[in-house]
Amino acid sequence: MVDRKCAGCGKIKNREELIKITKQNTDGSIVINHSNKIFGRSVYLCYNNSCIEAAFKKNKIAKALKASVPEDLKGKLINEF
Numbered sequence: 001m002v003d004r005k006c007a008g009c010g011k012i013k014n015r016e017e018l019i020k021i022t023k024q025n026t027d028g029s030i031v032i033n034h035s036n037k038i039f040g041r042s043v044y045l046c047y048n049n050s051c052i053e054a055a056f057k058k059n060k061i062a063k064a065l066k067a068s069v070p071e072d073l074k075g076k077l078i079n080e081f
Helices: 049-057 060-065 072-080
Strands: 003-005 012-014 018-024 030-032 040-046
Touching (some): 030 072, 040 060
Antiparallel strands (some): 003 012
């Protein structure tokens, strides 16, 4: 399987064990990519609040996607996972 690195803790895990956040190629919007069917620049996070908090605190998601991240994304991630 394909391994990816969590933006929060830096651990390398299998892609299926991580949340994928993608900046879409078509319109540049940032979405939580559940199906892996959306193409574009992506960043991965573990399924825990500490990794989500760390990635937002250090602005790693915005840096990885090379775009500004919507404010409500953090709330969606914490509520959903």
